[in-house]
Amino acid sequence: MQNNSLTPILEARQVSKTFGRFRALQDVTTRFMPGTLTAIIGPNGAGKSTFFNVLSGAFAPSSGQVLFNGQDITGLPQHEFARLGISKSFQITNIFKQLSVHENVRVAAQMQTARYNFLRSAHTYSKPIEIADQVLQRVNLSHLSHQTSGDLAHGQQRALELAMALACDPKLLLLDEPTAGMSPEETMVMMDLIRDLASERTVILVEHKMKLIMGLCNRIIVLHHGEFLAEGSPEDIQSNAEVRRVYLGDN
Numbered sequence: 001m002q003n004n005s006l007t008p009i010l011e012a013r014q015v016s017k018t019f020g021r022f023r024a025l026q027d028v029t030t031r032f033m034p035g036t037l038t039a040i041i042g043p044n045g046a047g048k049s050t051f052f053n054v055l056s057g058a059f060a061p062s063s064g065q066v067l068f069n070g071q072d073i074t075g076l077p078q079h080e081f082a083r084l085g086i087s088k089s090f091q092i093t094n095i096f097k098q099l100s101v102h103e104n105v106r107v108a109a110q111m112q113t114a115r116y117n118f119l120r121s122a123h124t125y126s127k128p129i130e131i132a133d134q135v136l137q138r139v140n141l142s143h144l145s146h147q148t149s150g151d152l153a154h155g156q157q158r159a160l161e162l163a164m165a166l167a168c169d170p171k172l173l174l175l176d177e178p179t180a181g182m183s184p185e186e187t188m189v190m191m192d193l194i195r196d197l198a199s200e201r202t203v204i205l206v207e208h209k210m211k212l213i214m215g216l217c218n219r220i221i222v223l224h225h226g227e228f229l230a231e232g233s234p235e236d237i238q239s240n241a242e243v244r245r246v247y248l249g250d251n
């Protein structure tokens with residue numbers, strides 16, 4: 001495995017994904033450098049979620065390769081992605097709604113610590129509690145630690161998902177529409193949090209809210225009909241005529 005600043009932390013090489021005879025992704029090649037905050041955008045049905053799922057290990061690509069720090073991770077099981085340090089935002093349906101906020105994060109943290117502390121039972125019990133305390137503070141949910149998760153407001157549930165992803169201390173964090181369904185106030189809080197998290201790790205997100213993306217990310221990738229269309233800074237993308245035509249509706 002390589003590990004220098006010129007090695008992409010994640011790379012997709014000619015990645016395609018078919019569902020039956022339908023090709024949802026076609027030969028997508030792109031690189032994600034360490035420390036960058038990248039948004040994947042595109043019109044409805046462009047293949048964003050499919051690409052996100054391939055990058056996070058939820059789907060194996062039908063062809064092509066995914067590399068993490070230069071290591072081929074194509075088709076590895078999801079838990080191997082997590083072990084390498086790739087975490088994705090848990091979907092709300094993955095929250096145990098009957099458990100408390102703290103318990104949910106502890107379960108996520110336990111998956112991480114159990115691997116390293118298999119034979120050290122005392123540490124195995126105390127470490128997840130410590131991690132849960134830290135990440136809940138990080139996402140501003142400490143005051144709701146003992147609340148039943150199902151009773152949280154929508155924005156707080158999304159913050160809890162993020163806390164669960166952070167409990168694994170990922171090197172690469174993948175977020176699928178982190179502000180979906182949030183109020184403008186909740187969106188602002190989440191944006192600040194993502195900006196803060198991105199100062200310490202690589203972040204890739206799929207997001208529909210253009211204003212949010214433009215103010216948050218330093219790189220944008222545009223997909224269209226399952227193909228790579230463009231990449232660049234927010235300014236590059238805003239002024240790209242092809243992107244404006246297919247994505248922003250300019251003629």
Ligand SMILES: Nc1ncnc2c1ncn2[C@@H]1O[C@H](COP(=O)(O)OP(=O)(O)OP(=O)(O)O)[C@@H](O)[C@H]1O
Nearest residue numbers: 019022023024042043044045046047048049050051
């Ligand atoms: N499991 C599946 N089986 C069949 N077709 C699928 C499946 N998942 C996605 N597709 C199709 O692949 C295409 C890309 O879907 P995808 O969800 O990746 O797009 P998207 O850019 O995330 O869209 P949206 O912005 O609407 O969420 C769509 O035409 C979709 O209908």
